[in-house]
Amino acid sequence: MRTPFVVGNWKLNKTISDALALVTELKNQLAAIKGVAVGVAPPFTAIAAVAKRLEGSPIATCAQDCYWEANGAWTGEVSAPLLADAGATWAIVGHSERRQYFGDTNEGVGKKARAAIAAGLGAIVCVGESLAERDGGKTLEVVDAQLAGALGAGLDAGKLVIAYEPVWAIGTGRTATPAQAQEVHAHIRKRLGEKLGAAAAAGIRIQYGGSVKPQNAEALMAEPDIDGALVGGASLEAGDFVAIVKAARGPSALAHAKGLG
Numbered sequence: 194m195r196t197p198f199v200v201g202n203w204k205l206n207k208t209i210s211d212a213l214a215l216v217t218e219l220k221n222q223l224a225a226i227k228g229v230a231v232g233v234a235p236p237f238t239a240i241a242a243v244a245k246r247l248e249g250s251p252i253a254t255c256a257q258d259c260y261w262e263a264n265g266a267w268t269g270e271v272s273a274p275l276l277a278d279a280g281a282t283w284a285i286v287g288h289s290e291r292r293q294y295f296g297d298t299n300e301g302v303g304k305k306a307r308a309a310i311a312a313g314l315g316a317i318v319c320v321g322e323s324l325a326e327r328d329g330g331k332t333l334e335v336v337d338a339q340l341a342g343a344l345g346a347g348l349d350a351g352k353l354v355i356a357y358e359p360v361w362a363i364g365t366g367r368t369a370t371p372a373q374a375q376e377v378h379a380h381i382r383k384r385l386g387e388k389l390g391a392a393a394a395a396g397i398r399i400q401y402g403g404s405v406k407p408q409n410a411e412a413l414m415a416e417p418d419i420d421g422a423l424v425g426g427a428s429l430e431a432g433d434f435v436a437i438v439k440a441a442r443g444p445s446a447l448a449h450a451k452g453l454g
């Protein structure tokens with residue numbers, strides 16, 4: 194009942210022409226894909242060109258961040274309405290690299306999520322613990338604080354996606370096991386239910402992120418509360434990303450592929 198959502202987070206990679214080459218390949222290779230939603234998050238400089246190239250394709254253009262003010266004297270920032278104007282339909286907020294290197298706080302991430310949704314974008318809110326926090330038994334506590342910051346008043350659950358990304362798994366080649374990820378995903382869904390109601394929580398997609406590869410994608414996404422992936426390194430090239438998207442297809446897509454539905 195939840196359509197999995199696989200998003201490629203390109204981080205600080207790709208010129209406009211490199212970005213266009215990759216999305217053209219993705220658009221062709223994924224033209225007939227069913228049962229999974231797909232997005233790419235280029236750097237800000239390539240968003241408008243990518244969104245234009247993806248016109249007529251179900252692949253969504255996402256931003257890697259957004260600021261919560263709409264406009265004004267905020268040198269260097271990009272707001273949600275400007276991203277929507279450039280053709281983005283989603284914004285990732287609270288990525289661990291933003292939290293770790295650029296000072297994003299739980300409260301700021303909540304403001305960004307609400308600003309994205311107010312501008313008509315969907316918000317992908319990232320949460321996840323560091324290795325020290327996991328080793329210290331604090332994983333669920335950290336995720337709770339991050340969720341509490343993000344899930345304030347005025348949030349439209351229909352536009353919300355959560356990405357659980359253990360920091361120790363990002364870019365390290367170390368992935369959470371499906372069971373480790375499922376434990377946290379189930380906890381997140383429980384908390385979403387307490388804050389937004391059980392029906393809303395049942396409909397919210399929770400992506401896993403952190404060294405997702407074609408080799409581990411299927412096992413991760415077979416878990417009941419893992420509804421897609423936020424993919425960094427393996428999204429920079431079409432072959433691996435397409436393989437991950439295919440691994441995420443829901444049961445209706447598989448039936449369709451087999452000619453059963």
Ligand code: PGA
Binds near residue numbers: 362
């Ligand atoms: P990774 O990055 O797939 O390269 O680990 C994931 C992310 O940071 O979103």
